[in-house]
Structures are given as C-alpha cells and as structure tokens.
Amino acid sequence: MSVDDEKLMAFADGELTGADLAEVEAALADDASLREKLEAHREMRARLSSAFDGALTESVPQRLRHAAQTPHQAEVVDFASRRAAKWSFREYGAMAASIALGLVVGIGFLQPAAPLVSTADTGLEARGALSRALDTQLASDDAGAVRIGVSFRNHDGAYCRTFDLTEGGASGVACRSQSNWSIPLIANTAAGGEIRQADASAGILNAVDEMIAGDPLDSEAERAARDAGWR
C-alpha cells in the first residue's frame, strides 16, 4: 500500500477523514519511513508557525488600530464604493480607495466662492484656476495655486495630469475629456482631512499605475501636448 506525499501531508494537516484517514493510519503503522516523513511535516509546520508567531504577542501599532477603528469610514462606505464602481478602473489599491473617502470631504472643501472642482453629469470636473493650470501649466513651471505633477496618456488615449492644490490641500488626477478636465480621483489632504499627503501621493501614484498607457510624458512631450491643446 502506498501513501502519496499529498495524502500524507493532508493527514499531517488533519484534513483526512473516513477511508483516506484509515488508509494512512494503517500505512503508518507498518512503515517507519512514512512515520519519519510525517514527523518532518509536523516539524516544518511547527517551525513555520513559530517563526511568525511574534506578531501575535507584540502590541499592534496605533496606526493599524486607528485604521480599523475609524468609524467615519463605515458611514461613507456606500457612497465611496458607488464612486469607485463608477470610475470603472480595475482595483485602485486601498490607498486609492481611501482617497474615495477623501473625495467626500474634498467636495465640500472645494466649494468656496471660486470653486476649483464642480460636479458634472459624468463626475467631477476642474474649474477656474485648476482648469487653467491643467490647460497651460507645465510641471516645471512655478506653482501658483496649482502644482502640476506627471502628465501621461490613459488607456483611452486621453491626456491625464496629476495635480496638487497648493493652498487647498488636495491632490488628484485630471483627464482631458472634450473641452474639460474630468477628475476621476481627488484626495483632501488638508489638516484634519482624511488623508495624509504621503498617503494621497502614494494612492495617486497607484492610480496612475492603473491608468497609464506607456510611459509618462517627458518635459518635451508635455510641452508639445500642451501646445496642441491636449488633443
């Protein structure tokens, strides 16, 4: 009677029942080498679990507790997941997901007298100084109200640009759609906002990773695209 390695492993893991279990037990009874293999399995398992068990006794970092306990997040879940679905990108990554939370805060935040972002049928759109900066400003230009980051083409061939609002404490990605800049992603990073700047940047980079087709534009290509009106 032979017991193959997978079956022996399943036995060691307590996965066998009925006839399989009886078969291995019987084989073990009269096969010393099989018993040795079983012992090796058990030892490996014990070794693996003890190598990582430190995590169970160490105290959990505050930031992780905080991430799990922040009640605000649960309340905006529905809104956030609807938005995420609407963007129809594949998974953004969690940072981007938390940026969806920032969006909730961000909209309210960006509605003062001269709004930089407004809602349109298709989602959010750039307005005012943000729209002008996206049209004309290069990454190398001195930042006024808006700092421009990377420019790239997305999978639909449209130009997209990342931006930071220097005063408003928000960061995001805008993509050219007809004559407007639509904003698939924006994060509120102001003090007291949902997201720290570092997280927002990481989230936006993740989103760019998902959206980008090819490489980011170099400064020459950026200038050429601007001069051609981002078409």
Added chain:
Amino acid sequence: MSAAEQTRSDIVAMLPRLRRFARALTGSLADADDIVQIAVERALMRMDQYQQGTRLESWLFSITRNAWIDEARSRTRRGKVFAPVEAGEHVGHGGEAEVHAKLEADDVWTAMRKLPEEQREAVALVCVEGLAYREAAEALDIPIGTLTSRLARGREALQIMLGGAK
C-alpha cells in the same frame, strides 16, 4: 452594537493574525504592516460586500493577500527592487521583534521569501495561519486541488532549503 461596529471590532481582534500572515507573505516587518493597513482600509471600504455570518477571517486574509499582490505588482512596474533575500531585510527596525526574528526565525523568513508567490501564500495560510484547506482555497479563490498541490510543492521546497533538523 451595530453590525458595522461589530465587524470593526472583529477586524481589530484579527489584527495580530493579519500581521502574522502579512509577515509570512512579505518577509518584511515594515511591508507587512503597510499591507495590513491597506487591507484594513480596503475591508472597511467594502464592508457592504462582507456577508455577516460568513468567515471574516478568510475574507480578511483574501483582502490582505490581494493587497500584497497589488503592491508587489506596482513595485515591479515602477522598477523598485526588492531587498535581496540574503540581506534578511525583516531585520533592521529595532526592538524585541527584530531580535526574536533574527535569532530564531531568520532562516525560515528567508526560505519563505524564496518560494514562488503562489506557494508562499498557500503555506502561509495553512501552515502559519492554520486554515483548513477548504478555507485557504476559498481565501485564494482557487480549487482545493490546486491549493494542495501548491502547498505540497511549497513545503517540499522549504524542506530542502531548511533541512530536517532545527
């Protein structure tokens, strides 16, 4: 306590195990905590997708694993280089954890990092986290036969790398 509050508190209770799982996946203390944070945020965003009464554990492991896959993929895309396996990268953050890991588990961490991703995640769920095959297969969204063959190959490789004796 509302259902959402209950789930949050269950997630908090799961944090130590998520960290352990993430360490087994990433082979790095710092990466592990980053991944857990991402996973927790993701889980909270998607709480509507979690079915009350089903196994929160498998769901969270699955989200954690996907967070790691995404992170690894994104790093590759950006051309970031992972710390060389030989460098024992999980050591270097100070504290008791480091000493413990270094003295007792360095070779295990290193061997785990050398496994192909698909074998490592199977080993991490079953041998480190103690999930049943069915649960692990569910968390990885693969058939149980695929899980057992990855698990067997992973263990065999570990056995060769680590040898029999302690």
